[in-house]
Amino acid sequence: DADVTQTPRNRITKTGKRIMLECSQTKGHDRMYWYRQDPGLGLRLIYYSFDVKDINKGEISDGYSVSRQAQAKFSLSLESAIPNQTALYFCATSDPRTGISVETQYFGPGTRLLVL
Amino acid sequence: SQKIEQNSEALNIQEGKTATLTCNYTNYSPAYLQWYRQDPGRGPVFLLLIRENEKEKRKERLKVTFDTTLKQSLFHITASQPADSATYLCALSNAGNMLTFGGGTRLMVKP
Numbered sequence: 635d636a637d638v639t640q641t642p643r644n645r646i647t648k649t650g651k652r653i654m655l656e657c658s659q660t661k662g663h664d665r666m667y668w669y670r671q672d673p674g675l676g677l678r679l680i681y682y683s684f685d686v687k688d689i690n691k692g693e694i695s696d697g698y699s700v701s702r703q704a705q706a707k708f709s710l711s712l713e714s715a716i717p718n719q720t721a722l723y724f725c726a727t728s729d730p731r732t733g734i735s736v737e738t739q740y741f742g743p744g745t746r747l748l749v750l
Numbered sequence: 751s752q753k754i755e756q757n758s759e760a761l762n763i764q765e766g767k768t769a770t771l772t773c774n775y776t777n778y779s780p781a782y783l784q785w786y787r788q789d790p791g792r793g794p795v796f797l798l799l800i801r802e803n804e805k806e807k808r809k810e811r812l813k814v815t816f817d818t819t820l821k822q823s824l825f826h827i828t829a830s831q832p833a834d835s836a837t838y839l840c841a842l843s844n845a846g847n848m849l850t851f852g853g854g855t856r857l858m859v860k861p
Contacts, residue, residue, distance in 0.1 A: 638793070667848075669851075674758055674853045675853055676839065676852050676853040676854060677794070677839070677841075677849075677851040679848055679849075682848065692848070724793050724794075726793070738784060738796040738799060739794075739796065739849065740796070741793025741794050741795070742793050743791070743792055743793055744791070744792070744793055
């Protein structure tokens with residue numbers, strides 16, 4: 635979805651390096667999420683944020699941190715990258731004002747990260 | 751813990767046939783179930799949502815069923831086309847809770 639962008643699209647880094655993945659959205663949604671996807675394991679939630687002042691850990695937050703710089707921006711950092719963090723990372727947004735009790739999510743194109 | 755199972759093997763079917771994908775879950779009583787499509791190199795895209803009190807939902811050539819007794823959802827694509835080839839993910843949630851995704855099933859429609 636072009637309304638949710640992620641940079642970089644591909645990244646190769648070395649063990650121990652700090653890296654940041656960035657996500658921007660023009661959908662005007664308050665809620666943003668970071669997932670990682672590994673083959674056969676589906677999408678697993680790393681962190682989520684319901685507004686600029688709200689940050690919550692997901693299922694697999696160890697080794698990651700996030701920053702919600704503005705409504706439109708949500709960054710994911712790997713403080714000291716390790717090889718088992720090699721994965722496909724997705725940012726997503728949702729809108730609680732859709733009038734139903736559960737929101738559908740809108741995903742960015744993903745960042746493919748390789749940690750050597 | 752919650753577990754969502756989708757067939758990890760690819761489903762190969764002939765163009766024009768109906769594709770049926772399965773999503774089974776355990777240790778969970780979701781109020782909502784969603785299906786997403788994911789193409790290679792792209793993020794998932796929402797297709798359909800069905801609530802626990804709905805047996806069936808349709809959208810064009812797509813049909814989803816939700817059987818809370820069997821703890822299973824079936825996703826059907828009728829009159830399948832090569833353009834339907836993709837990975838399909840199911841995701842479960844309760845009101846206000848986060849989505850939990852299955853591992854996805856890859857569908858290949860051959861002309």
